Amino acid sequence: MATIAVLGTFDSKGAEHQFLADQIRLRGHEPLLIDVGTGGPPSIAPHCSRFDVASAAGLDLPPVLQRADRGECVSAMAAAAPVFVRQLVESGRIAGIVTLGGSSGTAIGSAAMRALPIGFPKLIVSTMASGNVAHYVGTKDITIMPSIVDVAGLNRISRAIFIRAAGAICGMVEAAATEQQSSGRPLIVASMFGNTTKCVNAAIPLLEQAGYEVLVFHANGSGGRTMESLIDSGMVAGVLDITTTELADELVGGVLTAGPDRVTAAARCGVPAIVTPGCLDMVNFGERSSVAAQFAHRNFYIHNPQVTLMRTTPDECRQLGRMLAEKVNQSTAPVTFLIPRRAISIISAAGGAFHDAEADKALFEAIRETLRPDIPVRELDCEINDAEFAAACVDALLTNIVACSHR
Numbered sequence: 001m002a003t004i005a006v007l008g009t010f011d012s013k014g015a016e017h018q019f020l021a022d023q024i025r026l027r028g029h030e031p032l033l034i035d036v037g038t039g040g041p042p043s044i045a046p047h048c049s050r051f052d053v054a055s056a057a058g059l060d061l062p063p064v065l066q067r068a069d070r071g072e073c074v075s076a077m078a079a080a081a082p083v084f085v086r087q088l089v090e091s092g093r094i095a096g097i098v099t100l101g102g103s104s105g106t107a108i109g110s111a112a113m114r115a116l117p118i119g120f121p122k123l124i125v126s127t128m129a130s131g132n133v134a135h136y137v138g139t140k141d142i143t144i145m146p147s148i149v150d151v152a153g154l155n156r157i158s159r160a161i162f163i164r165a166a167g168a169i170c171g172m173v174e175a176a177a178t179e180q181q182s183s184g185r186p187l188i189v190a191s192m193f194g195n196t197t198k199c200v201n202a203a204i205p206l207l208e209q210a211g212y213e214v215l216v217f218h219a220n221g222s223g224g225r226t227m228e229s230l231i232d233s234g235m236v237a238g239v240l241d242i243t244t245t246e247l248a249d250e251l252v253g254g255v256l257t258a259g260p261d262r263v264t265a266a267a268r269c270g271v272p273a274i275v276t277p278g279c280l281d282m283v284n285f286g287e288r289s290s291v292a293a294q295f296a297h298r299n300f301y302i303h304n305p306q307v308t309l310m311r312t313t314p315d316e317c318r319q320l321g322r323m324l325a326e327k328v329n330q331s332t333a334p335v336t337f338l339i340p341r342r343a344i345s346i347i348s349a350a351g352g353a354f355h356d357a358e359a360d361k362a363l364f365e366a367i368r369e370t371l372r373p374d375i376p377v378r379e380l381d382c383e384i385n386d387a388e389f390a391a392a393c394v395d396a397l398l399t400n401i402v403a404c405s406h407r
Contacts, residue, residue, distance in 0.1 A: 001012070001028055001029055002030070002093050002094075002095035002168070002173045002177065002261045003030045003032050003093060003095060004024050004028050004029050004030070004032065004089060004094060004096045004097065004098060004169055004173060005030070005031075005032045005034055005085065005094045005096070005097040005098070006021045006024065006031045006032065006033050006034065006097075006099070006121040007034040007036055007081065007085070007097060007098070007099045007108075007109055007112060008034075008036065008037075008042060008099050008100055008101065008105055008109070009035075009036055009037035009038070009039070009104065009105045009108070010033070010035040010037050010042035010046055011035075011037035011038070011039040011040045011041065011042055012037065012039060012045065013037075013100055013101070013129060013152075014042055014043030014044035014107065014150050015043065015069060015098060015153070015154060015155070015161065015247070016100050016137065016151055016152075016154065016158065017033065017044065017046070017099075017100055017164065018033075018044045018045075018162050019154055019162055019163045020098065020100060020165060020166055021033055021144055021341065023162065023165075023166030023167075024098075024166045024169065024170060026166075027166060027167065027405050028170075028172040029170055029173065030047065032047050032083075032088075032093070032094060032306070033045075033046040033048070033197075034046060034047065034048040034051055034053065034079050034084070034218065035048065035111055036050055036053055036077045036080075036105075036112075036188055037050060038050065038064075038065060038070070038073035038074060038076070038077055038087060038107075038110050038219045039070075039073075042062045043263075045362065048084070050077070050168050051169075052084070052351045053077065053081055053084040053367060054076070054077070054080045054082065054259060055083065055375075056078035056083050056084040057079060057083035058362040059076055059079070059080045061076070061080075062097070068234075069105075072237060074104045074107060075227075076375070077108050078108045078332050079111070081109075081112040082111050082112045082114065082115030083115070084096060084112075085112040085113075085115060085116065086115045086116060088202050089117070095121070095173045095176065095177070096120070096121035096122070096123075096169050096170075096172060096176070097109075097112065097113060097116070097120075097121070097122055097169075097174040098122075098123045098124070098125070098165060098166075098169040099112075099123075099124050099125070099160070100124075100126075100147070100151045100165075101124065101126050101127070101128075101151060102126070102127045102128070102150065102151055103127070103128055103129055105126075105151070106124055106126040106128045106365045107136075108140060109124050110124060110136035110138075112256070112306040113137045113140060113142045114137075114139075114140050114386045116141070117233040117234065117235070117359060118140060118141050118229065118230055118233050118235065118324050118400060119141070119176065119233070119235070120176070120336055121169060121172035121173050121175075122141065122142045122168045123142075123143045123144075123145065123165060123168055123172065123376045124136070124142060124143070124145070125144075125145045125147050125151070125161060125162065126144055126145070126146070126147055126148075126151075127146075127147050127151060128144075129147065129148055130145035130146055134368050135301055138225075138229075139222070139225045139226040139229040140229065141227075143168070143172070144174060145161070145164075145165055145168065145234045147161055148161055148163075149276045150286055150383055153208060153290070155230050181269065184213060185211055185212055185213040186211070186212055186237035186238075187212070187214075187215060187230075187235055187236050187237055188212045188213070188214050188215070188220045188229050188236070188238045188239070188240055188397070189214075189215050189217060189231060189236050189238075189239055190203065190204070190214055190215070190216050190217070190239075190240035190241075190242060190349060191216075191217055191219045191223070191224065191227060191238065191241050191243040191244065191278070192216050192217070192218060192219065192243055193218070193219045193220075193243045193244065193245055193279050193280075193283070193315075193344035193345075194277070194303070195213075195243075195244045195279050195346045195347065195393050196242050196278045196279060196385065197382055197385075198346075198385035198388075198390075199242055199278070199384050199385045199389060199390045199393070200216060200240070200242055200243075200249055202241065202387050202391070203242070203390040203391075203393055203394050204216070206394040207394055207397075207398075208393065209238070209402050210394075210398055212237065212238070212316030214239050214240070215227075215230070217242075219243040219245050219246050219279070220246075220256045220284075221246060221249070221256075221257055222257070222258075223258075224246040224260060224262050225258045225262070227265075228258070228261060228262060228263075228264065228265040231265035231266055231269055231271055232268075232269060234269070234289075236266075236271055237271070237401060238271065238272045238273065238398075238400070238401045239266040239271055239272070239273035239274070239276045239301055239397075240273075240274060240277045240278065240311070240393060240394075240397055241263060241266070241272040241273060241274065242276050242384070242393065243276075243278040243279050244261050244262070244263055244275065244276070244277060244278055244279070244280060244324055245278060245279030245280055245282060245284075246258040246321055246391055247262055247263065247280065247320055247323055247324060247332070248280050248282060248312055248316070249283055249284055249293035249340060250262065251316060251323065252283045252310075252312065252316055253283075253292075254283040254284045254285060254310075255284055255285055255286060256284040256318070263275065263324060263327040264314075264327055264330065266333070266335070267327060267328065267329075267330035267331040267332070267333075267335070268302050268330065268339045269387075269388060270331075270334065270404075271333055271399065272329065272333045272334050272400035272403070272404045273333070273334075273335045273336075273399045274336045274339065274385065274393050274396045274397045274400065275324070275328050275335065275336075275338070276282065276336065276337070276338045276339065276344075276362075276368065276393065277320070277321070277324065277339065277344050277363055278311070278344055278384055279345045279361065280312060280317065280324070280344060280363060281289045281311060281312055281345050281347075281348040281356070281360075282301075282309040282310065282311065282332075282347075282354065283309070283310045283312060283319075283342050284307060284308075284309060284310075285307075285308045285309075285310060286306060286307070286308065287305065287306060287308065288300065288302060290307055290308075293311070295310060297314075297354070298311065299309050299311035299354065299356075300389065301347055301353045301354060307377055309347075309351075309354070311354045311356060311359070312344065312359060313359060313364040314358050314359045314361075315362070316359075316368045317359045317360070317362045317363035317366070318363065318365075319361070319366075320363060320366070321363045321364065321365070321366025321367040321369075321370065322366045322367075322369075322370045323368075323369035324347045324367065325337075325366065325371045326370060327377070328371060328375060329370070329371060329373070332403050333400070334400035334401075334403045334404050335375055335398075335400065336375070336376045336377075336378060336397075336399075337367065337371060337375060337376070337378070337381045337395055338370075338377075338379075338380065338389070338392060338394040339364055339377065339378070339380070340366065340380055340382055340383055340386070340389045341360075341364070341379055341380065341381055341382070342381065342383045343355075343383035343384055343385075343387070344360065344363075344384050346385060347375070347383065348360070349383050349397045357403040364379075378392060378396065380392055
């Protein structure tokens with residue numbers, strides 16, 4: 001039997017959550033009712049009150065409720081719920097979480113779920129499920145089920161949906177328990193782009209032969225954010241950050257930025273890593289006609305009809321080198337920086353559309369000048385997609401993992 005958190009706004013949706021809890025109990029699991037309502041008193045008795053939730057985050061809830069601003073109340077609870085639920089997970093009190101909600105309930109419930117590790121069972125039954133749910137899901141594995149009718153009472157449709165939601169979350173919890181019992185290989189995450197595919201594909205079998213499972217993330221913004229999130233979850237043994245191109249989009253204004261926190265999770269969490277300036281020669285845009293007029297004079301490469309690449313300038317490369325090195329400097333675990341001097345992408349090699357020796361020199365010099373003196377820098381006279389470079393990256397990462405395990 002597992003304990004499953006049933007989180008919701010029990011002032012307006014108490015009966016619905018009680019029904020869901022009863023269905024979970026019928027399937028042999030124990031519900032933990034958590035009230036995050038901010039209107040009137042809860043219509044059912046919670047195991048954890050809204051004041052318990054608020055106090056876990058250091059929030060003095062009564063003054064917020066007294067001001068009676070619904071938006072402020074929902075925002076406050078959306079900030080407190082993640083702290084409270086994360087504590088429950090870290091203490092081992094719950095094995096899954098489910099909520100029923102409209103827009104406010106979904107905002108609070110999804111905020112709580114985004115604070116939880118990938119792999120932890122999470123389910124939302126929501127009136128908002130038919131539209132764009134990216135802002136609810138973020139980079140986490142949150143399952144969203146359409147409520148079909150509003151979460152407003154029990155009827156033949158809502159009962160059918162809630163019964164299946166109970167079955168879904170119970171099944172997810174049971175599947176997670178089964179998966180945890182099997183000892184898998186330690187995980188390594190890798191970043192890849194079309195222009196670095198050959199390098200990563202050459203590295204994967206070498207890491208697999210060494211006993212690791214490799215998860216590859218496309219460096220397209222959402223891929224980088226998801227990879228960082230997985231590193232934060234504590235599931236990762238090492239990071240093969242071959243493709244840091246998302247930083248160029250963040251700096252210059254491309255469409256594939258992963259945000260300012262890219263290349264920070266490994267450093268923050270003490271995970272061994274290798275880092276390269278893969279594809280920092282390019283900024284990504286959509287169709288050629290979508291590129292802003294301010295860039296009209298720049299060097300472009302049409303990757304495909306939907307993707308236009310723009311070459312980074314020496315000044316941008318200098319900034320990118322400093323930016324990347326400053327992020328790596330925060331590392332507490334062993335980390336190695338590797339530089340392929342002949343090309344950082346397929347098209348930056350000699351004769352390629354983005355070959356620019358001056359820009360590459362500015363990038364490499366900024367990296368060397370900014371990195372901490374104790375962080376090793378390996379410069380290889382090859383291209384990023386050469387087998388020699390892939391093998392060097394694998395060798396450095398495995399060395400760093402061993403060094404970290406001996407600490």
